[in-house]
Amino acid sequence: MTQRRVFVLPPSLIYTREDEKVRLIGACQAVFYSTRPPPTEVSLTYKHGRLALEVPLTCRSEMCLFFLQPMLMTVGNLVGELQREDPGATATVLSKDGKRVAYNTLIEALLIDKRFKLVINNTVYDVHAPEKVCKSSEHALQLDDMKHVVHLLHTALHLPEHQLIQERQLLERLDSLKQELSPLEKMKAQLSQTAEVHTSRAIWTGLALLSVQGGALAWLTWWVYSWDVMEPVTYFVTYATSMGAFAYFVLTKKDYVYPDAKDRQFLHYFYKGASKKEFNVEKYNKLKDELAQVEDDLKRLRNPTQLQLPIEQIQAKP
Secondary structure, three states, rough: OOOOOOOOOOOOOOEEEEEEEEEEOOOOOOOOOOOOHHHHHHHEEEEEEEEEEOOOEOOOOEEEEEEOOOOEEEEHHHHHHHHHOOOOOEEEEOOOOOOEOOOOOOOHHHHHHEEEEEEOOOOEEEEEEEOOOOOOOOHHHHHHHHHHHHHHHHHHHHHHHHHHHHHHHHHHHHHHHHHHHHHHHOOOOOOOHHHHHHHHHHHHHHHHHHHHHHHHHHHHHHHHHHHHHHHHHHHHHHHHHHHHHHHHHHOOOOOOOOOHHHHEEEEEEEEHHHHHHHOHHHHHHHHHHOOOOOHHHHHHHHHHHHOOOOOOOOOOOO
């Protein structure tokens, strides 16, 4: 048979039970308590691709979800959000070693240690960062925006000065090349004029020889011999001319076209005169190429500086 113990309270200690709360009336102090144990930690997880902190609020006796932005939010922002939801709450963030974290610390810095403590109304909650920390899109976007701003700032500060320095260097190089090319240009003009005279003389000489050949064949045909005798002669003359044209192709790898033949003859006389005058053709060509490159670089650099146009829209002046 089981025994039951009965405790008799004094009349001054009368108590009532209502909704899981006990209130002692009399000389004893009033105490409020709940049979539901408070949560010992909060959860920090990713929801819908964003970091979410689930925190218990004493004013509502329920869990409240806060979405965090690690790159933008600080500890002070988090505490402010908690106090806006529960005005009577006092919150503090501690490191895993128990040291208080400054309000201007970013949430991302807390996630590096994988663990921190959140103190709400003297109740300490252990917060564990998710095992797999996924990089949010705001991180990449912010870095891209930062790079773009830095690039624009560097361009605004240094590009005009850099362009002016480059323009000055190109102008100095352009003036130096023109001075070096000036005597070579004069000598080239003289050699070109001499070669043109010799080429023109060779062309007129060829025309005179053809005229003499035609006159000689006509004189032999009508005054000395008959056509029966001269017909094989004219055939072999024509055949010899064809052989000469084919020999020209074999030697030059080009067809015997009069403009090309004239240019070839001009170059022959030009290089012959350059050899006599000790004119360095390779040096002249190298300087001309470098001059053209400097002028092109100067045009591409000067037009965007003065007209503020992109390089793609630069067109050569007529």
